[in-house]
Amino acid sequence: MASVMHIAIAGTFMAGLGVALASVLAIANRRLQVEEDPRLDDIEEMLPNANCGACGNPGCRPFAEALLAGTAEPAKCTVNPVEVNQAIADFLGIDLGTPDKRVARLACAGGSHVAYTRARYRGLKSCRAASVVSGGGKGCSWGCLGLADCEAVCDFDAIQMDQHGLPVVDVDKCTACGDCVDICPKELFSVEPISHRLWIACKNRDMADEGEAHCEVVCNGCGRCSADSPEGLIAMEDNLAVIDYEKNDLTSKVAIERCPTGAIVWLDDVKGAIKGAKARRVTRKQPLPERVEPLPRL
Numbered sequence: 289m290a291s292v293m294h295i296a297i298a299g300t301f302m303a304g305l306g307v308a309l310a311s312v313l314a315i316a317n318r319r320l321q322v323e324e325d326p327r328l329d330d331i332e333e334m335l336p337n338a339n340c341g342a343c344g345n346p347g348c349r350p351f352a353e354a355l356l357a358g359t360a361e362p363a364k365c366t367v368n369p370v371e372v373n374q375a376i377a378d379f380l381g382i383d384l385g386t387p388d389k390r391v392a393r394l395a396c397a398g399g400s401h402v403a404y405t406r407a408r409y410r411g412l413k414s415c416r417a418a419s420v421v422s423g424g425g426k427g428c429s430w431g432c433l434g435l436a437d438c439e440a441v442c443d444f445d446a447i448q449m450d451q452h453g454l455p456v457v458d459v460d461k462c463t464a465c466g467d468c469v470d471i472c473p474k475e476l477f478s479v480e481p482i483s484h485r486l487w488i489a490c491k492n493r494d495m496a497d498e499g500e501a502h503c504e505v506v507c508n509g510c511g512r513c514s515a516d517s518p519e520g521l522i523a524m525e526d527n528l529a530v531i532d533y534e535k536n537d538l539t540s541k542v543a544i545e546r547c548p549t550g551a552i553v554w555l556d557d558v559k560g561a562i563k564g565a566k567a568r569r570v571t572r573k574q575p576l577p578e579r580v581e582p583l584p585r586l
Contacts, residue, residue: 493525
């Protein structure tokens, strides 16, 4: 009988404790609840729900919250059409903002017709997989492997592989989401303002002779582009030309004119990558012959 009474007392105590805790939580919820702006859902519905992160936020809802907080502008969404972003601006009674068009750029021009293959890779058709097997087989250890990880990861169909195994970015479709930047094992992609017209299409830092033995369009560190440009615009770092885009207003086509390999180019919306007058012309369409060295006999 005593044990039944003890159980009843314990049960009553636990029930009372549960009710008390529930009451505390209910009161805390009412007092600490943050009122959500009723416009948040409406704005989110007007966004593309791509959650690509190109606007600088982790997703469309956080971007909508930033718009309501006044810390972002509708034009920062690079996926939405301009008219939809304008509708968001009108809905919130704010300025559209100035679109800062950014696109993915590839720092390599070493397609199969100008860059040698030193080893045959047989395995999963993936740049990431190939890169862990002696770098992937390409003679230039810095170069694009051409197995299209970037094309596969792009949700906006903005990257297509050309006939020489190099990715080509469609600037009209590119949203600057950065997925290609993250996926490339050679770190050849970067997201750049479209105003960056002067471009080094190479990341090779080998000495000139070694670099040119692997690729015909390598930056050989000759320094002509630096010498022909305003002081401080282009520096030579580890045999590679590097542009200081803080001085982008000083860039011009003069920097590309004497480049012997065509590694530095001027990017034109219509003509694409323009090489200088002194760059050797590449007319070859077929891949270069493989220079595969036989395995040593054991």
